Amino acid sequence: AQTVTQSQPEMSVQEAETVTLSCTYDTSESDYYLFWYKQPPSRQMILVIRQEAYKQQNATENRFSVNFQKAAKSFSLKISDSQLGDAAMYFCAYRDTTSGTYKYIFGTGTRLKVLA
């Protein structure tokens, strides 16, 4: 079964600095999608970035970028020029393509604190 692991329960970063959140996953599939979601105190799930496994180029969205290492099954999120509004829980997710389900499998999350 596919699994997603986020080994950092909490991270802190100074405002304007860069931080990297780690995520590893396990799958036997070759074609899949990976996502990072942000969950602020409002609890809304906000899509930050997504990566298609067959694309070797790392996805980038403004200050957010990923380091996707398919062979190592690693999918880390880098936040550059951190802002106070980036403080939130961040969840890594894998889209399960087995059995035609396409459900998301989430990690346990990393709480990011941004220090002024």
Place this chain on the structure above:
Amino acid sequence: DSGVTQTPKHLITATGQRVTLRCSPRSGDLSVYWYQQSLDQGLQFLIQYYNGEERAKGNILERFSAQQFPDLHSELNLSSLELGDSALYFCASSVGTGVSYEQYFGPGTRLTVT
């Protein structure tokens, strides 16, 4: 705003009771997913419907059930509630069930069982 609506926003009820959570997917989306997020945990997949038919089940308790109606809205029914059922329940929708179809999450319903 994702376009997915969930009602109610908050629900407080007692143990042993039954509640119904409602989800309206984005216009045109045929697939609905339900997830449960317990305190400080990741989201856990419960069940998926596609165009009115149950497509997949996850870690859904027998006390829980769901359905998707002809107008594509979905309801999650939770019965014989226990304290441990207190959680945030999310609904997500997507156009279809293919690997490239992204899921859009609603704002969630916070259930508190006392």
